[in-house]
Amino acid sequence: MGYCGLEAAESRCGIVTRSTGSWYDVLSDGIHFSCRARGRIRLKEVRSTNPIAVGDAVLFVPEGPDIGVITAIEPRRNYMIRRATNLSRESHIIAANLDLAAVVVTLAAPPTPLEFVDRYLATAQAYGIPQLVILNKQDCPEEQDEAVYLGIRAIYENAGATVVELSASTGLGLERLCALLEGKTTLLAGHSGTGKSSILNALEPTLALRTAPLSESHGLGQHTTTFAEMYPLSIAPNTYVIDTPGIKGFGVIDFDRHEVSHFFPEIFTTSKQCKYPDCLHNTEPGCAVVAAVECGNIPYSRYQSYLSILCDEGGKYR
Secondary structure (H helix, E strand, C coil): CCCCCHHHCCCEEEEEEEECCCCEEEEECCEEEEEEECCCCCECCECECCCCCCCCEEEEEECCCCEEEEEEECCCCCEEEEECCCCCCCEEEEEECCCEEEEEECCCCCCCCHHHHHHHHHHHHHCCCCEEEEECCCCCHHHHHHHHHHCHHHHHHHCCCEEEECCCCCCCCHHHHHHHHCCCEEEEEECCCCCHHHHHHHHCHHHCCCCCCCCCCCCCCCCCCCCCEEEECCCCCCCEEEECCCCCCCCCCCCCCCCHHHHCHHHHHHHCCCCCCCCCCCCCCCCHHHHHHHCCCCCHHHHHHHHHHHCCCCCCCC
16 A cells, blocks of 8 residues: 555544654554654643543544554543643643553552552543552561551542552562552553552563662662553553653642642541631631641641642642
8 A cells, every 4th residue: 555645544433552752652453553743732621731642532644554644632521630840830731531540559569658659540530530548568578567657548549549469579469459550551650669460460471571679879769760651451451551761749720729629538537517618627626637647636747748749839749
């Protein structure tokens, strides 16, 4: 078959499986196409540094057996978004059309700040995406001790998330994780060093993704994933995981101050008992949320994360 230019070819539908910023891998009818975007594609509702994201359904025109040009993006069911790291007024779309937003957490090696977890979960809640917290490296005694000490499972189950205790190296919790991922497109995020690539290798050994030990000098993770990429899993049909580069910070964007509590389910439920309907749960008298924090019914760490978003001016947590 010859390719005589865009006008002579018919548009095809596909799913973006990898993004490098200027080129996109698009899967269509089992064939991978390397595509660039035609002109400057922008979405009306989002001002983003990357208008095309992994998980997007797109229309493209083939220019050859395995290359093409993306001409349009189909409407999204949802997406995960955060503040761009360099431009405080811009956003970065992490992935689109998700069934589950998973965050990989380690509490000792390396320690994941709970504020990062809370911001990630709040963003997923804002866009109607179910949430999964994966406590990895649970074969390590120090990880187990920290999880028990902090009460992590109870904190996040009470916040509406599913919690899985996992060890990618021993297989602990892997069967339950597989069951939760079946038939879904899942975004997998977390700090470098938490074991995202190891988890993917455990789920799909044929991937053989590169892993790296923690930095000996700082005890922090080292980047092994460069670009976001979607991987099919053979555990069940229509099962995909989108791996992301290690995310250091998670700056939220476009959160209305009076709606932030809506994205913290335990705070939102308690807020119905506040004296004033427009209570921001900060310094207002008769606040049921502050009272619940003081008596331990709402974890202090979750409340602090709520306040950090409420007072966020846009540039300090990216």
